[in-house]
Amino acid sequence: MDAATPVVELKQITKRFPGIVANDSISLKLHKGEILALLGENGAGKSTLMNIVFGLYQPEEGSIEVKGKPVVIDSPNKAIELGIGMVHQHFKLVQPFTVTENIILGMEPKKMGARIDYKTSVAKIKQLSDQYGLKVNPNAKIHDISVGMQQRVEILKTLYRGADILIFDEPTAVLTPQEIGELMVIMKRLVAEGKSIILITHKLKEIMQISDTVTIIRRGKVIDTLKTAETNPNELAEKMVGRSVTFKVDKQASVPKEIVLDVKNLVSKNKEGISVLSGLNLQVRAGEILGIAGVDGNGQSELIEAITGLRKVDSGIIEVRGKDTTNKNPRHVTESGVSHIPEDRHKHGWY
Template sequence: MSKKTNDVILEAKGITKRFPGVLANDQVDLKLHKSEILALLGENGAGKSTLMNMLYGLYHPDEGEIWIKGEKATMTNPKDAIDCGIGMVHQHFQLVPVMTVAENVMLGSEVTKGGGRLNIREAERQVLALSQKYGLEVDPTAVVEDLPVGTQQRVEIIKALYRKAEILILDEPTAVLTPQEATELFRIMKELTAQGVSIIFITHKLKEVLAVADSVAVLRGGKMVGTADPQKSTETSLAELMVGRKVILQVEKDEADPTDVVLRVEDLHVRDDRNQITVEGVDLEVRAGEIVGIAGVQGNGQRELVEALTGLRPIESGRVVIDGHVCTHATPREITELGVAHIPEDREKHGLVMAYSIADNMVLNRYYQAPFANGPIMNQDAVDEQGAELVTAFDVRTPSIHTSARSLSG
């Protein structure tokens, strides 16, 4: 574990935040000690990200106070938080893909030389020094879009350290990582705290909490319901604190009894965005009633394979048959009408229209069909009725079907 001290470096007192129809945080108290890894645990919609966004100045609390190193702080924007020594790494990275690591890190805090010109060499030197100091292993001259996700996350951490962060907030940091990358992140977190950095990491993964945290705070329904010592806790005890009832973590699964082949892929070849063959000679069968997992480190063709099967990416060669229909060159709409659904890896960019209402998003793949459309005219009553049914059936936590998708918890 890290070298946690008794010195409180950050304290939130009575933090309350309301959104239309939602009490996101309700009189929340939280303490972070110097050199501590604090896990903020809770279900989706518990208020974890909202609380952290207030500590980082993205939201403003309606009630309550934030104290840093024993002094009251006012976070009107992220710059105030940065000036107080707080850095945050979001689930969706805030990087410019076509820029280098050093350019991304210095963006907004540029190093200049005579005549106001950028001193990129000095920035590269500083980034390399930070990388070596904390064991982050990042090349300052590498272009961000060429880096695997785990390395991009390290760039975000370096960005915060470059701005002198003493408190680091990690929002669901392992959501996009492979198990190996997650293990490496935990090593980095422990190295950071060993050198005096304090960390809050948001998660709902219980194994992670037990593996790396010094202490745990649990949010449920916007309220702080308790704290725990990971060394004295189990996955079951933490889960029960999260949900407020007894839980069974081991799910009994019936033996699969698959029947007919509903998807057949033969000798599939697909190119990536750089026109390189990234899916090469793939054969695959999926039968009705079975779950087929496709494993691999991110960036090895999984996304291109799925996009090819759903009509979003052209197929170079090979054959795709869905429920007896040859779909090698079918459109996304044709494939959707055969009963194929696609949940993309980036729900904000490719899955939802964030500014649209929840109800409107729920009919995006069939808005042109009855009863949702009558010719060119949308039947909003039918859209709303369907939205209400799905919100109830799938327990979508929202005050209204007319709320924008942007307001939902991850």
């Protein structure tokens, strides 16, 4: 393949749903070793377009070329065969399975007839994990690892299947700031190894940090394609929404009132008997936003679980508006006026 030939080229792609044109004659190019950001508001048509590239949807009009050759991508299996992988915003993982079982699902290596060769699979996954700095434990259960680590498993799934063109759909939506930074490092390492990436996002800061080129989509149409080094967040924002925008927020100083949440000497241990909360104290007042910062795994999730009734505590007191809610069930806590937007809204969004 000639160096100037795009690894993926979309030509006049159009996709319609009842009452709406999701993609309207969209054309774009992705080159080898490039990170192309696909920028647009929610509903602009970004994910629909990439679902076409991955074979989940078929366009009504237009064509796709992969490495200079016209192709028809009529299924995800065809996309994988062409070296295209997709890391979905909502992960496609089986929670009770191990990392290895999820990655090899559907293409399990066999030995001596029908037996699955797990040893070879684990070795290959570990080699890929080390090569790209993913630091994933092949034997860990999915339900025991963080959301950020689950995303890395999804990345490994694409690499295990031989993908050299990776699509990331809103990858930072569920990540902590630290995990976002780590993902940026991983993406840079991937392109350094010759991979090419399409990044779906509406976060301007991340685009400026990581991408080489940015294509802006608004209401299903391509507005512009720019070199990231030659643009700025203001220009991108205006093209994305179609009007002038300001990043300045006028914010008045808060005037906290009475205590609405009081956590006193909270202690909680995990299944191994190790303290995850050790004599923790905090107060939240009416009219106040309290931030809790820390490296992943230092008790933030356990604290929220304890406050919302999802985790039993060994000692200490939790009071909501002066009433003891310690070790009460989630319904009782909710009826006390406490709401919970979980880290993984699909796994924990319903009690």
